[in-house]
Every structure is written in C-alpha cells, then in structure tokens.
Amino acid sequence: MSSRKIKEFVGFAILRLATFLIFSALFIILYFISIRGIKVIDWQFLTQMPCEGMTAGGILPAILGTFYLTLCAICFALPLGVAAAIYLTEYARQGRLVRIIRIGINNLAGVPSIVFGLFGLGVFVKYFGFGISILSGGLTLGILILPTIIRASEEALLAVPKSFREASLALGTTKWQTIYRVVLPNAISGILTGSILGIGRAAGETAPILFTAVTFYSARLPNSIFSEVQALPYHIYALMTEGTHPESQVPIAYGTALVLLFLVLGVDLIAIIIRNRARRKKW
C-alpha cells in the first residue's frame, strides 16, 4: 500500500472510532439506567403515592404532574406554533418582517432553559398571580417548545406540493379556503410529528418548572390547574440532592429516571419514525 492509501485508511478509522464512541455513550447511558431502573419498577411503583418521607412508595404524583404540565404546554404552544408556521409559509412575502420573525424564533430557541424559568416566575407566578402551579409551569414550557413546533410545522407545510395549492386556487377558492381545506389536511401528520417532539422536550425539562410549578412532596394529587405538582424530572433531581437517605432514595431515582427516559425517548422515537417515513413519501 502506498503511504497515501495508508493515510486514507487511518483517517477513516479515526472517523469511525469517533462515531463509535458517540454510540457507546448513548448505549452506556441507556444500559445503566435501564438495568438498575427496571429492578425498582413494578405496578405499585407506578400507581402509588410516595411514603415514609420519600424513601418508599411509588411515583404516581410525579407521573401525573408531568402529564398535566406537558398537556398544558402543548395546548398553549400547538395552536400558536401552527398559526405562526402558516403565516411564514403561506402568507408572508420575503422581507424585513419575515426576517425579524425568524430572528425572534431562532433566538427564542437559544435562550437557556433557566432563563425561561425566571421569565415564568416573573410573569405567570408573580405578575399574573397564578402562583406556583400547573398553569404557570405549563405556559412557561409552552413558550420554550414554541420554536420546535413552528419549525416542524413549517417543514410539514412546505412539503405540500405547490401544485396542490394551484389546483385549489384555480377552482376559485380563496387563500384561506385553500389552506384550510387542502394544505392543512395534507400537512397534518408532519405537524403532529413536530408536536410530539415538543412533548418530549416539555416532559423532560426541569429548569423552567423549578420556580414555576414543582414541589418536592405533595400529600395529595393535584386537583386544579392552580395546584402545585410533582414532576418526574424534578423528582429525580430532588431525590439525588435533597434527600437524607441516599441508600433508599437512589434506587427510586433510578426507577424514576427509567420512566422518564422511556417516556421521552419513546415519544421521540415515534416522531422520528413518522417523520422519516413522511420524508420519503412522494406525492
């Protein structure tokens, strides 16, 4: 082999090794959380209240809390996100306004999650007086996932061929009728994918709900949108840092971590599969 070929071989081997290392990182994380978490999880763990000062019992309130927060976030962000995407893809002409909107979306996506938490604290908890509640936390998370939903919806809307719109307009419909009857029905699966990714993101975030929604322990399940809640991600953090009995709390944290991982990655995986299928689709 010539030295050029050897160099090429070694170079490619390094690239393969780097990719392999990334793979192993994911594998190690999944492996440890799975094998240690699965030992803790049973039906009781998922359906009971915690007891004995968080050293025993289940995580039902945390599961429900995460569910409510995520639901609230998606109900807020989905309509707004889809509407923004419709404006950007269907109505707006390229120009200064669109550029400003895009800058806004990009920068909103880059704001650190803890800053969203402070915003939620300042606006929803204090200014609007919602207090530490599902509503405050859900709205904060909703703003956080807005850019994700806008981008995914835009991609879905752009994927609908122009000829569909032209055919509809040629029949004498108005722009809105075309969007409502032709474009949206064809883009709906892509939009849903985007919202699924948003769900995964909202369910896993901790910092934004730290001062807007969560509590370490609540004796009863949340009964209104103004209740404070337990949440899976915060539960893991609290068990690891605030507990006084690590020997019994770390296993519970493993179990909670596996539930959260399963939830978030399961949701992400579904979205990725749907999206990849949709991308291959030829109209």
Added chain:
Amino acid sequence: MKRTQKENLIRGFFCLLALLSIFFLLGIVIVLFKEGLPIFKDTSLGKFLFGKFWYPTYEPPDFGILPLLLGSFLVTLGALIIAVPLGVASAIYISEVAPSKMREFIKPVIELLAGIPSVLYGFFGMVIVAPLVAKFFNLPVGLNAFTASIVLGIMAIPTITSISEDAISALPKRFKEASFALGANKWETTLRVTLPAAAGGISTAIILGMGRVIGETMTVLMVAGGAAVIPRSFFQPVRTMTATIAAEMGETVVGSLHFHSLFAIAIVLFVITLSFNILADLLTQRFRRRLE
C-alpha cells in the same frame, strides 16, 4: 369585497400570532431587566462582573460573579475539547464515509442523544461518571469541573454533529469532483477540500454547541460540585451562572438584593447566549452566500 376583507382579516390574525415569538423574546428581556437592574444601585456593574467574591447571604453581602463566570467558561471549554473533535469527526463520517444504510441508522441515534433530558445526564454524571473520576484520579469526591465537562461534552455532541453534517452535505458536488479529477483520493479530498469549504458551517455548529453548554442548568447543578470560588484547576468543584440561579432562587426573599442579583446573572447569561446566536446566524448567512 366582503370576501377579500375576510381574507385580509385572517391574514392579519396569523401575522399577529407569528409575531408572538418576538413578543415573548422581548418579554423575557423586559422581565430580566426589570428584576435585574435594581442590583446595580447597590453594586456597580464593574464590581458585579469582576468581583471575586460571591457571598450573597453574608452581612454585608458580596455580589461578584467572576467565580461564576469563570466556572461557566471552564466547563464550556472542557465540554468543547471533548465535543468538537468527536462531533466534527462523526459529521464527516456520516456525510462522507458511511454507507447510506448506516447513515439512516446513525442520524436517529444522534437525535435520541439530543432528546435525553438534561436531568438524566446529570443523574448519569452523578451515579456513573463521578465515582469513576474519583477513583481514577484518586479524589475524595468526583463532582468537579472535569466530570461536568465530560457530561456536557456528550450533551453538546448532537448539536455539533447535526449542524456540521448539514453544512458538509450542503456543499456542491463539483467541489469534490474537481478534487477527484486532479487525482486526490477520498481522504485528501475530505481534508483539503470538503473541510475548508464547510469551515463556516462547522464554526456555526461549534458556536451553537457552546450556547447549549453555557446555558445548561441541571447537569452542572448536579455534577459540577457547586463551590462558588474562582477555579484553579479542572479537578475543583465549580459553580456556574445557571447553577447559581437554580440553586439560590428558591431561598431568596422576593425583592431582596439577592433576588435581583440572580436576575442580573440571567441578564449576563442571556447576553452571552444571544450574541452566540447572532454570531452563528451571521456566519451561516456568509457561508450560504459564499456557496452561491
């Protein structure tokens, strides 16, 4: 006439909703400044940014965020040392070397890595990485800047990989074809043609990765150790800006100097991440224009 009026109304409605992102961004700025600026009546901006002591609960208190700034920069630097080579190398592998079946398998894996919540990275760092670091380097506890860098590095990889990969795939085919025609092999082409041509896009990826790391909260809160002193080495516990806000906000009295100082830290953090984003945006635009 009525029909066009209705259409215009709908159009205006959607435009308003599209502008909401800007409103939220402005809202964030307003809240941060409204709650953060009062601290500067007590501590000057210079003293705040370059003060060496963060003792918010002492009497009298000290609000110097230099230790926190340096803590944030240290773990960001450490994370980039890990994430940049791995991220860029895997991006090249995906776009230039991997067979297409492999590519369709790797890309979702990278996305899943991006989808893991940061609290789980923190948890993983605490229970797996920290004990290993402690054992390997003979330290009493493994919660320090080094451990945080490793975990943050893994977290930054998906951002760097996927954006670099987009940049490399966006290059026109003729660049490579010209290189092959001159007799260069695949590796030489990658190294001398593809990489330099995609450098603009790759720098965007690195900057966005930096933004992700410096704004990361839960991971550093859990694994970096939490000591608010000026770090002297990677093996010391550090406390970042984000971790300080997260750890202390719950214990402050609303409206106290400490409360305002935490919002002021958030202003600094926001300005840093915003400038990263703007820089990345400018680089992307230049990169696109040069390709055309």
